Amino acid sequence: MTLVQLRHLISLAETGSFTRSAELICITQPALSRSVQALERELGQPLFDRVGRRSELTPFGREVVQRAKQLVFEADELGASGRLMVAGKAGAIRVGLGSGPGAMLMVPLLKTMATRYPGTRLDIARGDTALLVQNLRDRRLDALVIDARSLVPAPDLRVETLVEMRGAFLCRPDHPLTRWKGTLKFAALRQFPIASTPLSDEVARGLVERYGPQAHPADCVTLRCEEIAALVEVARHSDAVVLTVRAAAPELVELDVRPALALRARFGLVTLAGRAQAPALPLVRGLVEQLMHD
Numbered sequence: 001m002t003l004v005q006l007r008h009l010i011s012l013a014e015t016g017s018f019t020r021s022a023e024l025i026c027i028t029q030p031a032l033s034r035s036v037q038a039l040e041r042e043l044g045q046p047l048f049d050r051v052g053r054r055s056e057l058t059p060f061g062r063e064v065v066q067r068a069k070q071l072v073f074e075a076d077e078l079g080a081s082g083r084l085m086v087a088g089k090a091g092a093i094r095v096g097l098g099s100g101p102g103a104m105l106m107v108p109l110l111k112t113m114a115t116r117y118p119g120t121r122l123d124i125a126r127g128d129t130a131l132l133v134q135n136l137r138d139r140r141l142d143a144l145v146i147d148a149r150s151l152v153p154a155p156d157l158r159v160e161t162l163v164e165m166r167g168a169f170l171c172r173p174d175h176p177l178t179r180w181k182g183t184l185k186f187a188a189l190r191q192f193p194i195a196s197t198p199l200s201d202e203v204a205r206g207l208v209e210r211y212g213p214q215a216h217p218a219d220c221v222t223l224r225c226e227e228i229a230a231l232v233e234v235a236r237h238s239d240a241v242v243l244t245v246r247a248a249a250p251e252l253v254e255l256d257v258r259p260a261l262a263l264r265a266r267f268g269l270v271t272l273a274g275r276a277q278a279p280a281l282p283l284v285r286g287l288v289e290q291l292m293h294d
Contacts, residue, residue: 001039001042001043003071003072003075004035005035005036005038005039006039006068006071006072007025007072008021008025008027008032008035008036008039009036009039009047009064009065009068010065010068010069010072011024011025012032012036012048012055013057013061013065016054016055016056017053017054017055018032018033018055036048043060043064045058045060046058046060046061047060047061047064047065048061091119091120091121091278091279091280092120092121092122092123092278092280093120093121093122093123093142093143093278093279093280093281093283093284094122094123094124094125094140094141094142094143094278095109095122095123095124095125095141095142095143095144095145095284096124096125096126096127096132096135096136096141096143096144096145096146097124097125097126097144097145097146098129098132098144098145098146098147098150098267099147099197099198099226099227099228100146100147100165100197100228100244100245100248100265100267101145101146101267101288101292102126102226102227102228102229103227103228103229103232103244103248104245104247104248104291104292105145105287105288105291105292106124106126108287108291109122109124109284109287109291110122110124112287113283117280117283120280120283122280125140125141126226126227127226128198128226129146129147129150129151132144132146133151133152133157133270136157136270136271136272137156137272139272139275142271142278142281143269143270143271143278143281143284144269144270144271145162145267145268145269145270145284145288146267146268146270147200147265147266147267147268148161148266148267148268148270149200149202149203149265149266150198150200151268151270155273156272156273156274157270157271157272157273158270158271158272158273159268159269159270160268160269160270160271160285161266161267161268162267162268162269162285162288162289162292163266163267163288163289163292163293164264164265164266164267165245165246165247165264165265165267165292165293165294166245166246166247166263166264166294167203167243167244167245167246167261167263167264167265168243168244168245168246168254168255168261169189169241169242169243169254169255169257169261170232170235170241170242170243170244170246170249170252170253170254170255171192171235171239171240171241171242171252171253171255172235172236172237172238172252172253173252173253175192175239175241175253176192176239177189177192177241177255178253178255183258184255184256184257184258185257185258186210186211186212186214186215186257187214189220189241189255189257190214190220192239192240192241193222193223193238193239193240193241194220194221194222194223194240194241194242194243195221195222195223195224195231195234195235195240195241195242195243196217196221196223196224196231196242196243196244197224197225197226197227197228197231197244198224198226199217199221199243203217203263204216204217204218206262206263207220207263210259210261210262211259221243223240228242228244228245228248228249231244232244232248232249232251232252235249235252236251236252241255245265246294247292247293247294267288267292269281269284269285269288
């Protein structure tokens, strides 16, 4: 039994004419007859009686048509729901955001979904990379937007790099370091609290290569948390220097440390390999590409 057969049955029940129904649904009359006969064989009883030139439903046929209409209606509603989800007008998506994406993306993402896609339910989770990946594997999240360098490669994870963003040492505009005379070395930064989110091994290696062992995050970072927004707020009201992507704190001043930092965060969209994509995921991908840039 197929939906096509049920649609043929409903059409014939409404017109009472094989000829008229065949015209309306754009098939030949013999093809319509074969479709209805196949359905009758499967159900084991006739669905129509011939009364002159008309085909009238049998009592069993009336019951089948009533249930067929409900099935076809549900199928049509399911198809419409799928199209709405793809268009971002229905459905749900659960996204995990790392520290950098959380600082730059969370509020704009929430505002965009509220104003442009109010029919789509958005759930945002925050946390460290390990926790977010575990929630993704447990299917409590549909996708992650995180710094791909902090991710341990695994065959069950699909990573799509979306943007790269420049890192920098930042401080408030009237910080003592903004009045520094001569070349600003990393040792000068060590006079003040240094704040950052947990940094990947790759970033730690880059810091040590440029500034020596004293720049290893385990040694130099005195304020560490997952929320860049909180670290930026601390830097705005204290002498703390925050290490983060430049675009995350446009109100802070970038310090011209020598040698130059020259490190970039690589943000990617992470999903489970082999798992069907959430219909609203292209919306999130588009917003990341639109909102996260230097």
